[in-house]
Amino acid sequence: MTLTALARHLADHLAASATQRVEIDVLYDAAVAFDRSLATTPCARTDIRSALDELAAAGLMTLPSSAGQFDRRADPPLPLWVRRPVRRREAREPRAARVWPAALEEAGRIADREDEFAVLETVAAFLRDGGSGRPSVPARERSLELFGDEKRLDSLSLTRLFTSGALTLDLLRCHAVPIPFVSQWVPGYPDSRGAALLIAENHHTYASLLEVTREHAAQGGFARHVGYGTGSQFPSAVLTVPLLVPTAERIVYFGDVDLKGLQIPAAANLSAVGAGLPPVLPAVPLYELLFAAQKTHRATPVAADAIAAAEWLGPLADQARQALIDGYRYPQEAVGYELLVDKQNVLDRI
Structure with a gap:
């Protein structure tokens, strides 16, 4: 099942949550930080509920089972909280040792999931192809180039590869763009x-x-x-x-x-x-x-x-x-x- 960009962002936010139960206010703020138009558009509630329904259908979270656990002051109803799945440690085949470029050695020590290794492979290819000598561009431009999704770096920046400092926007030769003057x-x-x-x-x-x-x-x-x-x-x-x-x-x-x-x-x-x-x-x-x-x-x-x-x-x-x-x-x-x-x-x- 292919998720929309907003659903992927909320999925990353849920995966990074220290608690299993995540309040709707936290997810609402994460959605608005991801797409600022949701702060003012009348369809924000609908867009966020649709993203949550996508995640529930994909098995990435569960909605409350009781109708009383939904905010029904407006349509569509929003859950007061959602629950992410329990993290389970699964036995894996030992992964073949990978020698990363010096700039990715720290990130390579942190990564232990396939999605994280996929990110590092993408960054390694960028550096190998002369990326370190490219000009710094707005982050969403580089995100579209590297991941085929202009908002993917927004989500990745919340994950441990970035919050640990092992990966940075500067390494990817891009920068965050503040909300500009009109x-x-x-x-x-x-x-x-x-x-x-x-x-x-x-x-x-x-x-x-x-x-x-x-x-x-x-x-x-x-x-x-x-x-x-x-x-x-x-x-x-x-x-x-x-x-x-x-x-x-x-x-x-x-x-x-x-x-x-x-x-x-x-x-x-x-x-x-x-x-x-x-x-x-x-x-x-x-x-x-x-x-x-x-x-x-x-x-x-x-x-x-x-x-x-x-x-x-x-x-x-x-x-x-x-x-x-x-x-x-x-x-x-x-x-x-x-x-x-x-x-x-x-x-x-x-």
Whole structure:
């Protein structure tokens, strides 16, 4: 059974718990720390309950058997606590000795589970291929590259390989990205089309776009605002665009290609136009890079909503629509710092 990213994160949190019984408040906080949009989105309760149901179906935890052990003040009901399975020590075949690179020797002494060895093998391959000489990039970009999941490092950072200090983000040449300012103005060459506001849905991509925009502007690229859309809050946050100095004459957006990632800018576009602001348009050159990267994840197929959500993407609508119908999503972290540096001339087309 394939778990969603949120369910995997909660599974890691449960596995690391010192107690068998884990209160819902602890899991709720862990979910919000993993995906900050859950702090404000109306569907947070539903998303968290769905993740818990996934874990229960997979046998990774049990829900209370009594209806009185559920919070029923809102739908869906949430358990007041869950219970992880008892940890059992199982007899194993002796594992063949593995000689790890010097940087992984301490982690190699700690690891004793197959999932931990798999992580170390991935890191060893990264280092062997010259990873230590790579630039430091936002953690979710490196996570997508190494593990095929942009949020996997969020979960791994809670496990003993990282909390012990044996593994670090610096070793993987990446860094945590704090919640950024809403937008920053990057001085550069005047754009005859009007000053643009380039918005990224996720804050790790925002960090990379901002850095590459600065580097490109220093070489003669256009001046523009670069902003972080704060996920599902952007349809309301877009109304603050008139506060930007200098005035943003164009609003261009780049996000994930999945149902939510397309619904957000479509809703923001309606808000903007309704308020007399410039329309929210897709950053087509960046979406072209995203589709070309072909780093897809499985997602729940979408039927009726697919056509309406995909229309916002204009010339790429058919490709987005087919991805939604077929059950695939494209995380925007695939267009990361290193790719943007290599293809930074696309910024002139935005």
